[in-house]
Amino acid sequence: MKAQVGVIMGSKSDWETMSLACEMLETFNIPYEKKVVSAHRTPDLMFEYAEGARKRGIKVIIAGAGGAAHLPGMVAAKTTLPVIGVPVQSRALNGLDSLLSIVQMPGGIPVATVAIGTAGAKNAGLLAAQILSSFDDSLAKKLEEYRLEMKAQAIESSDQLV
Numbered sequence: 001m002k003a004q005v006g007v008i009m010g011s012k013s014d015w016e017t018m019s020l021a022c023e024m025l026e027t028f029n030i031p032y033e034k035k036v037v038s039a040h041r042t043p044d045l046m047f048e049y050a051e052g053a054r055k056r057g058i059k060v061i062i063a064g065a066g067g068a069a070h071l072p073g074m075v076a077a078k079t080t081l082p083v084i085g086v087p088v089q090s091r092a093l094n095g096l097d098s099l100l101s102i103v104q105m106p107g108g109i110p111v112a113t114v115a116i117g118t119a120g121a122k123n124a125g126l127l128a129a130q131i132l133s134s135f136d137d138s139l140a141k142k143l144e145e146y147r148l149e150m151k152a153q154a155i156e157s158s159d160q161l162v
């Protein structure tokens, strides 16, 4: 099936984080593609990817990068698709550098920035699913079920406070 979500990351070393976004997309049976693309190391490929994404049927892009994390913002500059930015936790500055590089976009070029690290990556997958659910009732239903399951687990967890 044709990919609806493009999951890109600055390096293979980001996969440990970005795989959480992919797992979430798999939970909701959303077809996706994954690729290493870097604003710094493969700028031409990044432009090509961003410019061609909509034409190829991609509806949402999830872009993760660490450190000087320019990838999400630069991809957003070259497409009008929604871009979700995942700040990967860096070793030197714990991901604060990644977060600030992604979140402070200039007016006119938005990136929906999630939290640092794996929790952010998981939410990025979920947010992509929620965006797609605006035009897909069966996906909206699956998201409702996911919420109900989470609620039941939270309520049950009280019994485990021993």
Ligand SMILES: Nc1c(C(=O)O)ncn1[C@@H]1O[C@H](COP(=O)(O)O)[C@@H](O)[C@H]1O
Pocket (backbone or CB within 6 Å): 009, 010, 011, 012, 013, 014, 037, 038, 039, 040, 041, 064, 065, 066, 067, 068, 069, 070, 071, 072, 088
């Ligand atoms: N921030 C970027 C970009 C970019 O923004 O285009 N490309 C690679 N990187 C980041 O460099 C970190 C270290 O990469 P390596 O582990 O390959 O040295 C990764 O977290 C990657 O996202």
